[in-house]
Each structure stands twice: as C-alpha cells, then as structure tokens.
Amino acid sequence: MTPVTVAADGDSYSTTLTGLPSNTTMHGFRDPGGDSRQLPINGVLAGAPLAAKLGVHVGDILTVTMAFGAPQQQRLDGFVDEPLGTARYATDTTARALGGLGPNGYLLRFDSDVDRNALRTNIAELPCVIAYTDTHALESQVDKFLGLLWIFIAVMLVLGATLAFTVIYVTMTVNLAERTTELATLRAAGISVRRLTAAPAIENLTATLLAVPFGLAAGIATAWAFLRSFTSDMFDIDLVIGAISALLAVAAVVAAAAMSQLPAGRLVQRIDVARVVRERAR
Structure with a gap:
C-alpha cells in the first residue's frame, strides 16, 4: 500500500x-x-x-x-x-x-466467535506492526458519527409532518370558511349537516389524492438533492426509497387531510343561517 x-x-x-x-x-x-x-x-x-x-x-x-x-x-x-x-x-x-x-499489509478473516479485542491486542504487539484496523470497529465508529445525522433526520421528519398537517389543515379550513354563504344557503334549503360535511370532505380528499403523485415525485427529487449535497470523494451516499416508505408517506398525507376535515362538521353546525341569509339579502 x-x-x-x-x-x-x-x-x-x-x-x-x-x-x-x-x-x-x-x-x-x-x-x-x-x-x-x-x-x-x-x-x-x-x-x-x-x-x-x-x-x-x-x-x-x-x-x-x-x-x-x-x-x-x-x-x-x-x-x-x-x-x-x-x-x-x-x-x-x-x-x-x-x-x-x-x-x-495483511488482510485477516476471523471466525464469528473469536474475541476480536484480544486478537487486536495480540496482533498490534507483533514486531513491525505499524497499524491495525478492525472493520467492525470502523463500522461502529462510522455509526457513532452518523448518530447526529439520524437526530437531524428525526427532527426534520417531525417538523415536516407538523408543517404538512398545518398547511393542509389551514387550507381546508380556509376552503370551508370561504364557502360559508354557500353552506348556509344549502342548510336553509334543508340539506342535512352530514351531507354538507361529506361533500367538501370528499372534494378535498379527492384533490389531495390527485396531488399525491406530484408531491411524491417532488419529495423524492428533493431527498435525492439533499443527500447528494453530502456526497464527496470521501463519502458516497445514495438515495434508496422502497415501496413501503412511499406508501407510508402517502398514508401520512391522506391521514393529515382526513383529520383536517374533522372541524368541518362543527363549522357547519355553528353557521348562523339567519345572519348569513340577511347579509346575503343586503
């Protein structure tokens, strides 16, 4: 060498x-x-x-x-x-x-049941041995260095999930708020609260499902660019995304969209039909 x-x-x-x-x-x-x-x-x-x-x-x-x-x-x-x-x-x-x-140099292969620490000590004490590297110890050291990266990834996942839920929740709430007059008119016409709640929910969930492929593609592209920013001549980090990861991401987004529909029923029930009709009549 x-x-x-x-x-x-x-x-x-x-x-x-x-x-x-x-x-x-x-x-x-x-x-x-x-x-x-x-x-x-x-x-x-x-x-x-x-x-x-x-x-x-x-x-x-x-x-x-x-x-x-x-x-x-x-x-x-x-x-x-x-x-x-x-x-x-x-x-x-x-x-x-x-x-x-x-x-x-010499490359040594050990049995799985040997005492690697004892072998390290014995080999390092041999005459003319300058350095000794145990691949298992090297792997353990790299895992320790990556510990901070795992913490960073965990924080990013929590913040990303919170941000995604907040954006979806606010979007759905604003959508319902802008349709207050329409919902009040339908209630005055005798449409049940259940039907009024179900209709916007179906529309919003459908829009979410239609947007999922575009969001998934954008997310994969962003993840690839993020990991490539860490790649250098010393480290080569590739993006590997399995089907389970993609399905979990889709499920999380759909679940967040579904949870954001929960306030819809309360919003529809709290609509003051008489006040909205009077404002519309003006």
Missing part, C-alpha cells in the same frame, strides 16, 4: 494504491452498476468519484506518481463503488512494477 498522485489533463488527485493478489477473496470489488468484478491483470481500478475529479473515463491513460517514485503511465481499467474514500487498486505485480515506497 502506497500513497500515489494521479494526474490527467492537468488535474491531479492524491490517494492510495493497494496491490492485491489477482485472485484475492479478501476484498470484493463492485462497479457503480452494482456488479462484481475482479482486479485487471494490467491497469488499475479507481473509486468512482475520480471520474468527476479528473474528468476521466474507463480506458483513459493516467499519470501515476508513487511516493518517492517516478511518474508512470497506467490504463484506467474501471471504476469501483465504495462507501468510504476514493482509493485505487491493482494486482500486487502491477503495484510493485510502479515502484515507490509503501508498507506491506
């Missing part, structure tokens, strides 16, 4: 190059499309964000400068999708041929 600087068309990016056996099973590689792939016999693999950083494509020739090594040309054989960092990978033969300096 060695630090490298990758350059193309006048732009450069500093990262690391890891050389692995061509048939390794200790590190998997997934392309941006989600398919698995192997290390190329010749050439290198690079993290997908490198494409935007340097404006390069698969098959381009990169100038690779190793730590304390001379610049060399290497073919970009493909991109890999990884959640953290924008590293580069090649076979150990290719990495050694590029020269430069870098420490050797």
Whole structure:
C-alpha cells in the first residue's frame, strides 16, 4: 500500500494504491452498476468519484506518481463503488512494477466467535506492526458519527409532518370558511349537516389524492438533492426509497387531510343561517 498522485489533463488527485493478489477473496470489488468484478491483470481500478475529479473515463491513460517514485503511465481499467474514500487498486505485480515506497499489509478473516479485542491486542504487539484496523470497529465508529445525522433526520421528519398537517389543515379550513354563504344557503334549503360535511370532505380528499403523485415525485427529487449535497470523494451516499416508505408517506398525507376535515362538521353546525341569509339579502 502506497500513497500515489494521479494526474490527467492537468488535474491531479492524491490517494492510495493497494496491490492485491489477482485472485484475492479478501476484498470484493463492485462497479457503480452494482456488479462484481475482479482486479485487471494490467491497469488499475479507481473509486468512482475520480471520474468527476479528473474528468476521466474507463480506458483513459493516467499519470501515476508513487511516493518517492517516478511518474508512470497506467490504463484506467474501471471504476469501483465504495462507501468510504476514493482509493485505487491493482494486482500486487502491477503495484510493485510502479515502484515507490509503501508498507506491506495483511488482510485477516476471523471466525464469528473469536474475541476480536484480544486478537487486536495480540496482533498490534507483533514486531513491525505499524497499524491495525478492525472493520467492525470502523463500522461502529462510522455509526457513532452518523448518530447526529439520524437526530437531524428525526427532527426534520417531525417538523415536516407538523408543517404538512398545518398547511393542509389551514387550507381546508380556509376552503370551508370561504364557502360559508354557500353552506348556509344549502342548510336553509334543508340539506342535512352530514351531507354538507361529506361533500367538501370528499372534494378535498379527492384533490389531495390527485396531488399525491406530484408531491411524491417532488419529495423524492428533493431527498435525492439533499443527500447528494453530502456526497464527496470521501463519502458516497445514495438515495434508496422502497415501496413501503412511499406508501407510508402517502398514508401520512391522506391521514393529515382526513383529520383536517374533522372541524368541518362543527363549522357547519355553528353557521348562523339567519345572519348569513340577511347579509346575503343586503
């Protein structure tokens, strides 16, 4: 493993190059499309964000400068999708041929029932061991860092739900208030309160259902843009929305619209028919 600087068309990016056996099973590689792939016999693999950083494509020739090594040309054989960092990978033969300096490393696979802390202590005490990284510990640390993000998301959900209910409630209330004269006239004509309450409710719920697809599309687009704002060459955050999430969002909006109809019955009952008719007669 060695630090490298990758350059193309006048732009450069500093990262690391890891050389692995061509048939390794200790590190998997997934392309941006989600398919698995192997290390190329010749050439290198690079993290997908490198494409935007340097404006390069698969098959381009990169100038690779190793730590304390001379610049060399290497073919970009493909991109890999990884959640953290924008590293580069090649076979150990290719990495050694590029020269430069870098420490050797070992990838270890443990049984599920081992004491990982004890193994960490024993391995770290071995001669010439410079650093030790436990993927489980790394995952736990990342989860802790994401704790603040989960709190932020929870607050956004609460505020969003409150705002959505408030907007729908106010809209429905104003709609009924503007139709006071119409409702009073219908009551004076003998229409029952139940029918007067049901008619606006059906209209409002129908309008809500018709608007749901547009709102859902706008919400997904906003969520995608929001998550992409966190994405960089170090973190790659993709938006994944399942059918259950979309259905829950639709159900929440419809439920809020339905709850906002509850004051309609009281509003219709409180209408002073005589006063409204007199005002209309004037």
